[in-house]
Amino acid sequence: MFDRRSTFGEALDNPAARAILERWMPGIAASPMATQFRDGRLGSLIALVPTLEDPAEREKLWSALAEVGDDVERAPYAPAIAPDPGYESDEVARGSASVVLPDAVAKWGVLEVRFEGPSHGNPFVDVELDAVFSRPDGSQLRVGGFYDGDGVYVVRALADAEGDWSFQTRSTARSLDGLTGALAVGPAPEGAHGPVRVDGFHFRHADGMRHLPLGTTAYAWTHQADALQEQTLRTLAEAPFTKIRMCLFPKSYLFNANEPEDFVFAGSLAEGFDYTRFDPAHFRRLEQRIAQLAELGIEADLILFHAYDRWGFADLGPAVDERYLRYVVRRLAAFANVWWSMANEYDLLWAKDTPDWERLAEIVGEEDAFGHLTSIHNCRPFYDYSRPWITHVSVQRVDVYRTAENTDDWRERWGKPVVIDECAYEGDIDQGWGNITGEEMVRRFWEGAVRGGYVGHGETYLPEPGADEVLWWSKGGELRGSSPERIGFLHALQSEAPEGVWDPLVSDWDVPWGGTEEHRVGYFGFNRPRFRNLMLTEGEWTVDVIDTWNMTVDRLPGTSRGTVRVELPGRQFMAVRTIRVAD
Numbered sequence: 285m286f287d288r289r290s291t292f293g294e295a296l297d298n299p300a301a302r303a304i305l306e307r308w309m310p311g312i313a314a315s316p317m318a319t320q321f322r323d324g325r326l327g328s329l330i331a332l333v334p335t336l337e338d339p340a341e342r343e344k345l346w347s348a349l350a351e352v353g354d355d356v357e358r359a360p361y362a363p364a365i366a367p368d369p370g371y372e373s374d375e376v377a378r379g380s381a382s383v384v385l386p387d388a389v390a391k392w393g394v395l396e397v398r399f400e401g402p403s404h405g406n407p408f409v410d411v412e413l414d415a416v417f418s419r420p421d422g423s424q425l426r427v428g429g430f431y432d433g434d435g436v437y438v439v440r441a442l443a444d445a446e447g448d449w450s451f452q453t454r455s456t457a458r459s460l461d462g463l464t465g466a467l468a469v470g471p472a473p474e475g476a477h478g479p480v481r482v483d484g485f486h487f488r489h490a491d492g493m494r495h496l497p498l499g500t501t502a503y504a505w506t507h508q509a510d511a512l513q514e515q516t517l518r519t520l521a522e523a524p525f526t527k528i529r530m531c532l533f534p535k536s537y538l539f540n541a542n543e544p545e546d547f548v549f550a551g552s553l554a555e556g557f558d559y560t561r562f563d564p565a566h567f568r569r570l571e572q573r574i575a576q577l578a579e580l581g582i583e584a585d586l587i588l589f590h591a592y593d594r595w596g597f598a599d600l601g602p603a604v605d606e607r608y609l610r611y612v613v614r615r616l617a618a619f620a621n622v623w624w625s626m627a628n629e630y631d632l633l634w635a636k637d638t639p640d641w642e643r644l645a646e647i648v649g650e651e652d653a654f655g656h657l658t659s660i661h662n663c664r665p666f667y668d669y670s671r672p673w674i675t676h677v678s679v680q681r682v683d684v685y686r687t688a689e690n691t692d693d694w695r696e697r698w699g700k701p702v703v704i705d706e707c708a709y710e711g712d713i714d715q716g717w718g719n720i721t722g723e724e725m726v727r728r729f730w731e732g733a734v735r736g737g738y739v740g741h742g743e744t745y746l747p748e749p750g751a752d753e754v755l756w757w758s759k760g761g762e763l764r765g766s767s768p769e770r771i772g773f774l775h776a777l778q779s780e781a782p783e784g785v786w787d788p789l790v791s792d793w794d795v796p797w798g799g800t801e802e803h804r805v806g807y808f809g810f811n812r813p814r815f816r817n818l819m820l821t822e823g824e825w826t827v828d829v830i831d832t833w834n835m836t837v838d839r840l841p842g843t844s845r846g847t848v849r850v851e852l853p854g855r856q857f858m859a860v861r862t863i864r865v866a867d
Contacts, residue, residue, distance in 0.1 A: 286349040288327030288634050289358060289599065295326060300352045308345045309333050327634025328591065337665040339638050361601025362559055367412040367456040372402060379453075379462040381437075391472035392479075392490075394618040395443040397451060401460050403435035409560050409607070413455040415439040420447025420469075425653045428614040429453070433564040440618035442654045443469045444478065444490065479620045480583060480657055482675050485701050485736055486785045487657075490620075494784035497703055498775050499527035499585065499740035500768075503628070505760030506573050507534040507544040516760030517576055523763060524772030525741065527583040529625065529705060532570075532612060536594040538715070539744075539755050548608065553595055559604045562611055571616070578621040585623040585705075587661075588612065588648075591632035599635040606647055613651035622656050624648055625678060629663035638668075645673045661705055669698040680706035684716060688728045689796075691737035692788040702737035704728075709757050710765040711744030718744035718757070722766030723833060727809055727857060729771055730832055733778060734798030734807045736788045741771060773835040777805070777861075802864040807832075814854045819847050823864050830859040837861075 286294070286301050295301040296313065305313035312321060312332060321329055326349070330336045336345065381401040389395045397415070401407075413429030429439040437460060439453065446469050455461040472478075478490030480497075487495040500523070505516045520528070534544045543553065546566040551557035574584045588609065591598050600608065616622050626645055627633060636644075641660060648658060659678035660667045669677045677700050681687040687707055694702045709718045710725040725741065732739035743756040743765045754761040778786055786798040786805060795816075799805045806816075818827065824843040827850055830836070840850065843865055852858055 286326070286352050287346060288325065288637070290326050290349075291322065292324045292326060292329055293322030295349070296322065298352060301349060304345070304348045304352065308336065308341075308348075325634035327637070328632050329634075331631035331664045334665075342637065362604050364603035364606070365409040365560065368405065368410040369456055371405065371410045371456060372458045374458075376458045378458045379460075379464075381457075381459040381463060383463055383465050385465055385467050389443050389467065389469050390476065391443055391446045391469055392476040392620045393443050393469075395441040395449065395467070395469065396618070397439050397465060397467075398432075399437040399439075399453070399460055399463065401435055401437050402457060406560055407431040407435075407437070407457075408562055408611075411437070411455065411457045411460070413437055413439065413453060413457070413460055415441075415451045415453045417441050418450045419445045420449065421445065427617075427653050428610060428651055429455075430611055430614045431562075431564075438615075440615070442479070442618045442620060444654065445469065446471060475581065476578075476620070479654060480623070481655075482657070482701060485695055485787065487676075487701060494779070495526065495583075496775055496778055496785070497527045497583065497738045498525050498771055499529060499703065499705060499738070500525040501529040501706070501709075501740060501742040501757050502760040503529065503531045503587070503590075504535040504540060504544075504758050505530060506570055507531075508542075508759050509545075512754065512759060512761055513573065515762065517573075517580070519760070519762055520577070520582060521580055523768050524775055525768070526581060526775075527585055527623070527740075528577065529585045529587060529628070529740070531587045531590055531628065533590065533593065533597045534595070535590065535592045535758065537592040537758075538713075539753050540592070540758050541753075547595070548597075548612075557596070559600065559607070567615055571619070574616065574619050574621065578619065583621045583623055584619070585625055586612075586616065587625045587628045588644075589626065589630075589633055589636075590628040591634070598633055601635075602640070602643075605640075605644060609644060609647045610651050613648055617652045617654055617656060624652070624656055624658040626658065626660040628661050629680075630660050630667060631663050631665055641667070642671075645671075649673055659703075669700060674700070676701040676703055678703050678705050680704070681708055681717070688732035688735070688737070688739050691732045691735035695736055695788070702732075703740065704732055704737065705740040706742065707732075707739050709742035709744040710767050711755070711757075712746055713744045713755075715744075718742075722770070723857065725765070725767040726770040726774070726832060729767075729774055730807050730857075730859070731796070731809060733774060733786055734788070734796045734805055736786060736798060741767060743767075770833060770835060774832070777830070777837075799861075804862045805830075805859055806861075807859045808852075808857070810856055812854050812856045812858070813852050815852055816850050816860060817847060818844075818850055818860065818862065820845055820862060821864075823867075825862045825864055828861040828863075830861055831855070831857070832859055833857045 384398040450466040453463040477493040549557040550561040661678045707728045729739045789797040827840040
């Protein structure tokens with residue numbers, strides 16, 4: 285049978301399958317474009333066909349193809365592995381493993397309890413462990429445990445309440461079952477505000493601190509050499525960004541040809557991977573980077589799946605996908621600065637369709653006791669962002685030029701915060717998604733901001749001749765572009781609003797307005813008027829002329845009321861701000 289895993293070429297070479305493709309995918313199968321997609325998977329190529337955005341129509345296609353036989357042999361997916369109920373004999377005393385409690389835990393930190401237990405067999409799959417924690421207020425939560433190698437098992441909780449905590453374990457391994465303990469959580473340190481939550485169309489930390497997700501992208505930065513990772517952190521320390529998108533699996537794509545030293549799973553591309561065993565050392569290094577991001581006030585937007593793969597991670601099968609997700613979430617959900625992105629460009633992952641994503645999101649929700657922000661990112665068709673497990677909209681450009689201009693419409697459509705994580709990248713590579721100017725990047729940030737949303741940054745400047753092939757969007761390193769400083773300027777202006785955010789306001793036909801009714805910002809974008817007549821509502825107002833590129837704010841003398849003529853410099857990327865004077 286032909287299915288999502290079949291290549292386009294395999295199906296084209298079969299007359300019956302080709303006839304089906306010419307019916308359902310005529311713009312590709314029955315056109316000169318067909319040859320360029322021969323190696324593509326059918327499950328990925330359906331994203332190019334608008335009519336197949338409907339799940340019911342996709343199911344009709346797969347049903348028709350399933351009736352056509354092929355002679356391609358595919359290895360079956362690995363089966364699920366249940367914990368071994370006889371992993372330890374009855375002679376092992378229940379609750380006999382050693383318990384190692386942390387010395388001190390601060391609020392919003394990682395509350396980690398370690399157990400020294402058995403190591404025979406394969407504890408990654410043979411042993412199931414979880415713990416029920418009791419918070420100071422008497423409420424309880426369940427967190428899954430994980431094997432950390434060398435006979436060490438761990439349960440982690442996000443210390444979200446100050447006071448006395450206690451726990452009791454449950455396990456299929458007798459020595460790990462029924463262990464108890466108590467520990468105290470102290471006050472939050474300065475600068476720690478807890479996980480980010482949705483606040484209407486915006487975001488706040490759990491302690492009420494406003495969060496503006498000024499994001500950047502460095503997909504594979506944690507898969508590089510340590511020296512480059514450290515350079516990335518130094519760069520972030522000087523940049524304005526408060527969120528970074530990053531992949532758990534390595535990336536294989538343009539400017540991404542180097543081989544990582546280690547992986548989520550034990551093994552290598554040359555020797556193969558053992559999908560029943562994880563690499564704890566790899567995760568410890570990742571956790572160190574997540575903790576370092578937290579020290580910088582940066583959220584780690586962790587991409588759980590993506591299609592840019594040469595190792596086989598994009599098509600692990602349902603059982604291994606679930607094993608991977610449970611291990612990842614159990615290890616990382618205790619970090620306050622984690623967000624979950626189910627996928628980067630979900631529709632390019634040919635082995636998964638909507639029911640798969642719904643099942644995988646359910647697993648994440650089941651294992652994450654702390655409700656971290658969760659979304660899923662598209663390439664072409666949007667996901668249904670009204671789904672209850674999705675906390676915010678995470679999208680990329682829908683047009684070569686016009687994307688951020690849709691922000692207010694998307695807010696209204698889905699009723700959730702809108703984050704345009706990929707609006708294109710400032711740079712000079714040959715791809716249209718990676719060669720916009722700094723001016724255009726900043727313009728897109730402003731177009732999204734005045735419409736009540738958030739836009740993400742990335743940078744793809746070619747390295748100098750003879751230099752290593754390091755582009756920020758992929759490997760991190762150093763920022764070379766002109767937009768980050770201007771993005772920081774925008775951030776500062778937004779923070780000056782009464783609630784620290786801008787919402788869309790009733791706008792002019794040619795100028796979008798955002799902010800609040802008392803604190804209004806109009807953005808001219810490409811246009812370059814020499815003056816603008818503003819009609820102010822009742823009361824006294826201050827009027828500011830903002831040069832978004834040169835990062836200046838010039839206030840008109842005194843206050844204004846009624847209609848006021850504002851002189852402008854006749855340059856692009858200008859804005860005006862009016863603030864009502866308090867009585």
